[in-house]
Amino acid sequence: METDVVRHYSYGVETSRLARTPHGGLEFLRTQELLRRVLPPRAKVLDVGGGTGVHAEWLARDGHTVHLIDVVAAHATAAVNLPGVTAVVGDARELPVVDNSMDVVLMLGPLYHLIDAADRAKALAEGVRVLRPGGVLAAAGISRYLSILETGTDGTLDADLTPSIEAVIATGRYDGHVGFVSTHWHTADELRAEVQSCGLDDVEVYGVEGPAWPALDVAGASEFAARADAALRCARLVERDPLLINASAHLLALGMKTTG
Template identity: 55%
Template sequence: MVELDPLIRAFYRDRYVEDDRLARSGHGRLEFLRTQELLRRWLPPKSVVLDVGGATGAHARWLASDGHHVTLVDPVVEHVQQATTIGTFEAVVGDARHLDQPDASVDVTLLLGPLYHLVEAADRAQALSEAARVTRPGGLVVAAGINRYAGLLEYGSSGALTETNEREFIEAFETGRNHDDPNGFTNAYFHHADELTAEFAAVGLADIETLGVEGPAITVLHFATPEEADTLLPSAIRLARRLEADPRLISASFHFLARGTVGQ
């Protein structure tokens, strides 16, 4: 039984077009290309991959094209219906906290969205534990987190930060929680990089690495036109790659990507 927050379900069903999120803007393209780069660096060839929270298949598409055997799991029925039309991977409705897959049945489990919307620490821990359970010993769990400073970086870089709305970031800084905004994002949890690392360690994952995805140029790409993005992307990717593990600059990214190994 998938128990999805009704506000989150309404956000993805009625207010947000998920299918082209990583293609329609410069910052989305930067996030996509860097996530793809990191996954290609980490994943063994021809892996059995479980893409939990894979939405309409933005990453499942290219993973399948790369030769991986991919099963996508998502709680939003409409996402799964759209993903099934692609035909190169399996797509099923499911909940990151209660996966139907057997123990040690996949090589890699991806959580490239679920930790955003599991605002309770216990739910995030359960999702990571489930990912570790279904992944074979020595296999990888990879999860994305939204940087707790992402909203402030976006507003401050756009000229939209004011004395009034600056105060609205205080709760997010203190608690990590974002509340549903009819004109913005929905209920979510925002991480510090070391916090995401600690959540991996708490469920017994080893050899943990947490990197910044987009790098400091994300704020420039966020407001670039499509034509400007074409020019800016190669340099932005090179910059992100250079600084991805620098603890002094990792929080310049809007997103983090963490990986951990399941114990033998």
């Protein structure tokens, strides 16, 4: 896993990921919105797989203490230069953090890079271990329906792509057909079950971007400012709707640790 991930991210793709496309901009705004609903004031936040600190930066500006861990050394090096952020190299499955020490644990990237369910379970268990009782864990997944919605909207869905798209919908195994490394993509029910199984309570899963994100990409960056408000309203309206939640490109599970 590390070899493929490090190779992919060595080209600097993480720094600009959330600004490169309209749906990336929508993902960023909605992730901020969803996290701000549950973050306590001046929290100790562990950002696991936090990349170059795209989220750590605004969290620190909001007054939180942020410690970032990432498997890619260049990411940690970039993040440690952000005001109010500390960063080290590390693996989500073996966190160099003491028990019961964090108010919030973010796993906004690791789960989809951990293709085997056992590895995802290890990472989630580690997140719970370092979380204090009463703390919140946020875990993101990529929707299994991302590529069918993207390619069906932008006109690139053809007979050659169809088998790969059918496979990722059926199994969650993504083979790289729209330009990403091999990963595991979730359904909302699967993500909820995985997060619940690690011992968290009150687990809820939210659709991040909502169903309007593919249209934003087709409209283009020049239309983002005019269309973003409607897309955000759309996402909020159906963020927990079981019939539409998987139409988001990303899913976010939130759960609480209620015991020591």
